[in-house]
Amino acid sequence: MAPNGNSEERSRISANWNRLNDQIAATTTRIGRVPETIKIVTVGKTFPVAILKAAMEVGIRVFGENRVQEAAPKIEFFRNIPDIEWHMIGHLQTNKAKKAAELFNVIQSVDSVRLAQLLSTEGGRLGRTIPVFIEINTSGESAKSGMAPDALFPALDEIAVLPNIAVSGLMTVGPLTDDVGQIRHAFRQLKKLYDRAREQSYPNCHFERLSMGMSGDFEIAIEEGSTMIRVGRAIFGERGAA
Numbered sequence: 579m580a581p582n583g584n585s586e587e588r589s590r591i592s593a594n595w596n597r598l599n600d601q602i603a604a605t606t607t608r609i610g611r612v613p614e615t616i617k618i619v620t621v622g623k624t625f626p627v628a629i630l631k632a633a634m635e636v637g638i639r640v641f642g643e644n645r646v647q648e649a650a651p652k653i654e655f656f657r658n659i660p661d662i663e664w665h666m667i668g669h670l671q672t673n674k675a676k677k678a679a680e681l682f683n684v685i686q687s688v689d690s691v692r693l694a695q696l697l698s699t700e701g702g703r704l705g706r707t708i709p710v711f712i713e714i715n716t717s718g719e720s721a722k723s724g725m726a727p728d729a730l731f732p733a734l735d736e737i738a739v740l741p742n743i744a745v746s747g748l749m750t751v752g753p754l755t756d757d758v759g760q761i762r763h764a765f766r767q768l769k770k771l772y773d774r775a776r777e778q779s780y781p782n783c784h785f786e787r788l789s790m791g792m793s794g795d796f797e798i799a800i801e802e803g804s805t806m807i808r809v810g811r812a813i814f815g816e817r818g819a820a
């Protein structure tokens with residue numbers, strides 16, 4: 579790893595990171611929350627290890643990837659760097675559950691009981707309890723993954739008893755639209771589900787985080803109760819533009 583080859587990238591990412599944190603501070607302050615309640619998952623999909631390394635040098639520690647195949651060599655590359663947290667945020671096929679369990683600290687995209695069962699089996703094999711989020715399709719867009727909102731509670735009845743995963747929260751991807759009302763509606767729906775789920779005392783469920791909001795809609799998400807945003811472009815710039 580060249581120590582100084584990416585100082586330009588570092589200062590660009592650093593400026594973006596500071597701006598993002600300022601925006602989060604402004605939004606949380608406006609609604610009477612503190613910025614520390616928001617965890618940022620930095621989404622590095624499509625960006626090479628050199629860019630991720632620059633982000634790490636800026637102090638970023640929590641990363642999201644959406645494809646197992648792309649993430650594997652990246653995670654491998656950084657395996658000796660302590661305290662890096664990797665989140666799987668993209669659709670996870672059941673045949674990749676084993677690999678994902680080996681690679682990622684957290685799986686945010688659990689969208690079926692079957693996948694949860696497989697991850698629990700892998701967790702047992704690896705001797706760990708895997709923190710997972712249940713992904714909900716709040717937009718109704720058929721191209722989006724995630725469980726239908728009304729499938730959550732029946733699924734939780736089965737998922738909560740699995741020994742080697744721990745449900746840490748809910749996740750959604752907001753609708754792809756400029757209609758703020760529609761985006762807000764989706765996030766509000768997830769917050770309601772989250773509050774309801776927290777009221778039940780499911781075993782193996784902690785519901786510590788509500789993962790919603792990306793570069794284009796994180797401020798709306800925070801206003802609607804998000805405690806975890808997944809941000810790529812606002813930190814790294816447009817994908818495919820480098």
Ligand SMILES: *Cc1c(COP(=O)(O)O)cnc(C)c1O
Binds near residue numbers: 621644792808810812
């Ligand atoms: C790509 C992606 C993000 C980040 O999107 P940006 O617009 O780059 O901030 C967040 N969540 C998921 C599931 C993604 O696939």
